[in-house]
Amino acid sequence: MKKLIFSILPAFLFAFISCMNMSSGSGENGSVRVALPGSARATYTYNSSNAKKYIVRLYNDDFDKTEEGTVGGVIEFSDLEPGTYTATAEAWNTDENILEGSGSTKITVKAGETTDCNITMILEGETAYYSKYMILTNYSNIKKLYNYTTMQEIYIEDFTLGEAPYNPVEDREGKIYYIIIGGTLHRNDEQLLQIDTSNLIKNPLYYDSKTDSLWLASFESNPAGNFVNFSVFEKPSAATSNPNPYKISYDDIDSSITSCQAFAVKEDNIYIAYNNSNILLTKKNDSSNTKASISLSNITPALSGEVTDMAVLEDGTVAVLVNDKNLNPANQFTLTDGCTVYSRGALVLLSSDLSTYKVYGWTDSPRTISATGSSSDYDVQWDKITAYIPEYAGRNSHFYGPMRIVAIRPKELVIADCGANFVLPDYIGKKNGKMFTHNRLMTVNLRNFAIGCKKEFSESELKFQYLTISGNLESVTAGWTNLSAENEK
Missing domain, CATH: 2.130.10.10 (YVTN repeat-like/Quinoprotein amine dehydrogenase)
Structure with missing residues (x-):
């Protein structure tokens, strides 16, 4: 994805980060000292009250460290091997969780010295x-x-x-x-x-x-x-x-x-x-x-289901939500022969001309969900399900079924996601099976494309979409106990 670049507004001067050159005495390694806005060491004019948190990262092939600071503070990276590093800086409006500006520069660290550097930050949050x-x-x-x-x-x-x-x-x-x-x-x-x-x-x-x-x-x-x-x-x-x-x-x-x-x-x-x-x-x-221009089946991995929402981001990237929730049973009323259940989805980020793409949060491989034990004494018996459903452990890195892009931030999407996971009955322990529904808000960080959960709603709070399945999963027989959320896999 392209980096967002906007004109610098006169009231928002974003020559943010200064690094002062100081002698550090003898020694083989060097250091980098970063003076944040408001510091007496800073060498620029700063007149914005919005940006209150600063994130500075210094890295090369052998070193990678990130530090946070506030107005008037100083961040120091010490004991650095001589060589070339990249320094990046972000200024955040913590009240509204908005990225106000960002920038990067190359730094050469010399043995026995503290490196002098400046990172010019480009305005993002005000115009995006x-x-x-x-x-x-x-x-x-x-x-x-x-x-x-x-x-x-x-x-x-x-x-x-x-x-x-x-x-x-x-x-x-x-x-x-x-x-x-x-x-x-x-x-x-x-x-x-x-x-x-x-x-x-x-x-x-x-x-x-x-x-x-x-x-x-x-x-x-x-x-x-x-x-x-x-x-x-x-x-x-x-x-x-x-x-x-x-x-x-x-x-x-x-x-x-x-x-x-x-x-x-x-x-x-x-x-x-x-x-x-x-x-x-x-x-x-x-x-x-x-x-x-492009079809879901032509994307790798091949996607199925339907497009539920689209948006074009600030840099021209096209965000597409794909939802695949359906049931393909051998016998959807008794399910004695098992069935295939889909509750998955993806965020696809396409270039503006739709020629290149990346897929995030998709469950590509099936897993088998099986009942414990068996019995022929009951009219309804669930033996197994072939599930294209994220495992419970991967619920915060995969989608159950994305429905809508509900918020767009300069570097984040918020997506309404809903679907279901299943646990089949324990016939030996006399425990019912259960369908666990998930109605939640998922975030996608557009810098590193990490997926996280902002909020999960109970069904009584909010249900984005009803999801039903034929057969009698939760009432295998009267008097059996229900599974709790801790049993979800």
Whole structure:
């Protein structure tokens, strides 16, 4: 991925890090001393109150160490072998967990000396789009809106009435746009205009932060062909109650394209997910460019399932969520012959031209979940499941079924993920089997692509999507005990 680079604002001077040259006396090794903003050793002007934490890393092939500091502090790396090192620095707004700036430089460490260096940091957080909220939508259309930093639930009138099955989106000013079932587009509590909801796609709204425009998509199929239509609202936060969108229609769609479930926009590039598993790159001014660009089956490892959401990040990278939850039983009512259960997914990061990609969080290999013992005394017996499901130990590095990108930060995505894991009955110990559901918010760090869990919801708190399986797993026979979460594998 490209490094984000933005212009330096006059009020935000990011020549942050100074390293003072000092004699350290005799000795074979050297050191690096980093003076942070506010320190008497710093040699620059600093007038930002936002960045309060600084992370400095020094490394080469034989050395790698990271230290944290605060305003006015000093970080020292000592006992360093002479040679060339790379120093990187990040400035963080700890109140909102926003990266304000970052930079790097090469440093030559000499024997017996403390190296003098400067790292110029490039502004990131002020100009990059970042979500202020996390918008959570579950299967039964109950909406929740959370503050990103505090996880406090936010109330917007009409937003939680269960009338809005369409995906809400947030603009760069933190205003929320959504459609209610009666056919009106809303901005926070304000109704903007009536719209035709008869042909809207599954995820019809998208906000392009680069051009400050709100896009509304519909898919139409008739004897003349298949059509993808967009209404584009420019500067929607300043729009009146009667905004005047301009229209883009792709009326040369191949007849084999039978559905459209998600799309994403960044400036002139439009990415359309169609027929569940294909992604098309086209241009605003070229409605005839409808040739398939990439398919999930052509990605390595080959992905299955469907595209559930898309977004274009600040550097042009296209983030695609793939969800694969299904049941392929030999006999879905008795399951005596076993079955194959899928509850997995992936984040795919594609280059802006869709020519290169990386896959994260995908469960590629199956595992067998077996019952303990056997019995022919019961009408329903689960012997085994072939599971394409992450093991419980890998739950924070893999997905069960990603549904929505609910927040975009300069260097982080937050993803609503849901699915299930299974434990089969213990016939000898007379313990029921159990389906363990997982409804959680997953984070993906866009620097090192580590996946983590921000919050896991109980089913009573929030359920992103119902997941059911045929057969009688939890009630093998009356009077048996249920398994607890500690039994999950």
